[in-house]
Amino acid sequence: MKTLEVQSLNKFFGRKQALFDVSFDIEPGTILGLIGPNGAGKSTIMKSIVGLTDYNSGNIKIDGKELTKNKRSSLENVGSMIESPAPYLNLTGRQNLKLFNDGSTTAEEMQEIMEETQITEFADRKAKKYSLGMKQRLGIAISLLNHPKLLILDEPMNGLDPQSTHDLRDLLVKLSKRGISILISSHLLDELSRIADYYVVINHGKVIKKSDAKSFLSEGPKTIKFEVKDTDAAKSALEAAGFTATIYDKTVEIEDNNDSTAMNAGLSALNQAGIEIINVSRNQTDLEESLLKLLSSDNNKEAK
Structure with a gap:
C-alpha cells in the first residue's frame, strides 16, 4: 500500500x-x-x-x-x-x-x-x-x-x-x-x-x-566544457568544426557523445584556431542543471 x-x-x-x-x-x-x-x-x-x-x-x-x-x-x-x-x-x-x-x-x-x-x-x-x-x-x-x-x-x-x-x-x-x-x-x-x-x-x-x-x-545529453580565455572565438571555432556550441560564463559547451571523439575533435578545433585552453572537463549533470533545462523547455512550450 x-x-x-x-x-x-x-x-x-x-x-x-x-x-x-x-x-x-x-x-x-x-x-x-x-x-x-x-x-x-x-x-x-x-x-x-x-x-x-x-x-x-x-x-x-x-x-x-x-x-x-x-x-x-x-x-x-x-x-x-x-x-x-x-x-x-x-x-x-x-x-x-x-x-x-x-x-x-x-x-x-x-x-x-x-x-x-x-x-x-x-x-x-x-x-x-x-x-x-x-x-x-x-x-x-x-x-x-x-x-x-x-x-x-x-x-x-x-x-x-x-x-x-x-x-x-x-x-x-x-x-x-x-x-x-x-x-x-x-x-x-x-x-x-x-x-x-x-x-x-x-x-x-x-x-x-x-x-x-x-x-x-542521467537523462538528456551530457556536455563537454572548455574553459577558455576568449569564449566568443572558441564558440566560432567549434561551430566551424561542426559542433553546436553554447557559452556559459567562462566556458563553452558542446554535446558529449560518450566516447573520446567529441572531446578530441573539440580540442583539435580550438588548438588550430589558436584558442588558449585553461581547462576541459566532462560535465556531470547535477540536479540544478537538470531542473533548469527542464523548466526552460517547459516555459518555452507555455510561451508558444
Whole structure:
C-alpha cells in the first residue's frame, strides 16, 4: 500500500487555477523531492495534503484512507512543517513539544526526538530567542511527535548552517529507513539530491516530470566544457568544426557523445584556431542543471 496517493488534484484561487490535475504517490520508506520555481504550486500541494487549504477536485489518500473535508482521520499518520515553523514564542522548546503532544508520545520518546533533532541544548530557552535554524529543528521535532507514517517538510533546510544541514540529511535518511515516507521541498537542490529517491517537478501548477533520482540525472545529453580565455572565438571555432556550441560564463559547451571523439575533435578545433585552453572537463549533470533545462523547455512550450 502506498503511503500517499494524490490523484488529479485541481485548485482554484477565485478564478485563477493554481493546480492542474496534479498526480503522484509515495511508497513507504522513500523520500520524494517536490521541486520547482517559486510560485509553482509546491506549498499549495502540501497544504492540500494536510488539510490547510481546500481543493476543488481530485483525491488524496494517506495510508489507504481517503482525505476529505469531513473525513480527516488519515491525518493522524502525518507530521508536517509547512512554510516557516510557528512555535509559541513565549514557551520553551520543551514546553512547545509538551503542548503539541497529543498524549501518544511518552516522555522517553520525546527525549529521543529532542536528541535526534538536536534541540536538547536549547530546549529550555524560550523560542523567541531561537535563530531560524533552531526554529526549523524544533518544527521538525514537533512534526515527529505523533509517530507519523508520512512526513511533509517545506524548506526544512532553510536557515541551517552546513553542519545542521548535514545532521538533518542524516536524520531524514534514518527516518526513511524506519519506513517513514517523506515529502520534502527545498531550494537547496544539491542537498536534496543527496537524499531523494524520487522527484516530482512542478511548474505553473502542473506536474511536468516524475522520475526516480538516478534516471532524472542521467537523462538528456551530457556536455563537454572548455574553459577558455576568449569564449566568443572558441564558440566560432567549434561551430566551424561542426559542433553546436553554447557559452556559459567562462566556458563553452558542446554535446558529449560518450566516447573520446567529441572531446578530441573539440580540442583539435580550438588548438588550430589558436584558442588558449585553461581547462576541459566532462560535465556531470547535477540536479540544478537538470531542473533548469527542464523548466526552460517547459516555459518555452507555455510561451508558444
